[in-house]
Amino acid sequence: MGSAAARWSELQSGRGIPPEILARAPVSPWGHDPADFTPPDEPADTPSRAAALSLLAPAGTVLDVGCGGGDAAFALVGPLTEAIGVDVAQDMLDVFEAAADVRGVPARTVLGPWPDVAADAGPADVVVSHHVLHNVVDLGPFVDALTAAAGRGVVVEMLAEHPMAWLDPLWERFHGLHRPPSATVDDAVAVLRERGVAPEVTLWDRELRLPHSPEWITRRLCLPPERAPEVAAAVAEIPPRTRTAATLVWRP
Numbered sequence: 001m002g003s004a005a006a007r008w009s010e011l012q013s014g015r016g017i018p019p020e021i022l023a024r025a026p027v028s029p030w031g032h033d034p035a036d037f038t039p040p041d042e043p044a045d046t047p048s049r050a051a052a053l054s055l056l057a058p059a060g061t062v063l064d065v066g067c068g069g070g071d072a073a074f075a076l077v078g079p080l081t082e083a084i085g086v087d088v089a090q091d092m093l094d095v096f097e098a099a100a101d102v103r104g105v106p107a108r109t110v111l112g113p114w115p116d117v118a119a120d121a122g123p124a125d126v127v128v129s130h131h132v133l134h135n136v137v138d139l140g141p142f143v144d145a146l147t148a149a150a151g152r153g154v155v156v157e158m159l160a161e162h163p164m165a166w167l168d169p170l171w172e173r174f175h176g177l178h179r180p181p182s183a184t185v186d187d188a189v190a191v192l193r194e195r196g197v198a199p200e201v202t203l204w205d206r207e208l209r210l211p212h213s214p215e216w217i218t219r220r221l222c223l224p225p226e227r228a229p230e231v232a233a234a235v236a237e238i239p240p241r242t243r244t245a246a247t248l249v250w251r252p
């Protein structure tokens with residue numbers, strides 16, 4: 001493993017929840033509602049969408065890795081001839097399939113972790129992977145497989161820092177847990193360069209979509225629901241979560 005990949009892996013590993021805190025959590029902090037990942041009827045006009053549309057024109061197939069409900073793939077309806085969704089969560093793939101049906105787009109899904117299931121997914125003209133890199137520890141093989149699967153190009157979208165990094169002061173406050181800094185876009189780009197890829201990078205401000213109510217944050221912090229008012233007061237004192245996103249584009 002190169003030094004950039006080792007740094008990425010170390011920073012990502014430091015973001016886990018220690019087992020003694022997890023053991024005291026009244027409910028799982030990881031729960032999510034797949035409906036929150038339903039793609040909008042009108043796709044957001046973002047640098048990621050623009051980059052993918054220009055790679056895809058006039059028509060072609062799209063592989064969406066860590067697809068969730070298919071926000072990235074279904075923003076490309078028009079030139080999109082087939083959408084292939086890969087995700088570790090079947091409930092996300094169900095949302096992806098429903099979104100394809102509604103739009104009349106031919107679609108296929110593959111359940112399992114990327115890159116392990118890359119052969120089942122097969123190649124596509126354009127590979128997109130939005131908001132997944134901050135979930136990955138071993139980034140080198142993950143991005144290698146994105147490159148290998150792409151006929152024309154890869155579009156990755158990620159937040160400037162880990163999406164939960166803004167809660168780090170609250171882990172310190174409620175659990176005395178000091179977290180290492182988050183991995184950043186620069187760290188991801190360093191790993192790509194180590195793999196022989198020089199992506200074009202565009203930074204921009206993203207609309208916040210997923211709900212982060214005090215109840216949601218309280219659960220995420222492994223605290224009981226009755227502490228939600230205390231958590232809400234604490235949230236008001238910390239910097240807001242980042243809206244800075246990055247679009248990384250490269251050709252195979």
Ligand SMILES: C[S@@+](CC[C@H](N)C(=O)[O-])C[C@H]1O[C@@H](n2cnc3c(N)ncnc32)[C@H](O)[C@@H]1O
Pocket residue numbers: 037065066067068069070071072086087088089092112113114115129130131132135136
């Ligand atoms: C934050 S969601 C983003 C979903 C979607 N791409 C979007 O932008 O709305 C991350 C998704 O990646 C999936 N995921 C995380 N690691 C994965 C991996 N190694 N292989 C496949 N899916 C993964 C999760 O199950 C989840 O659906």
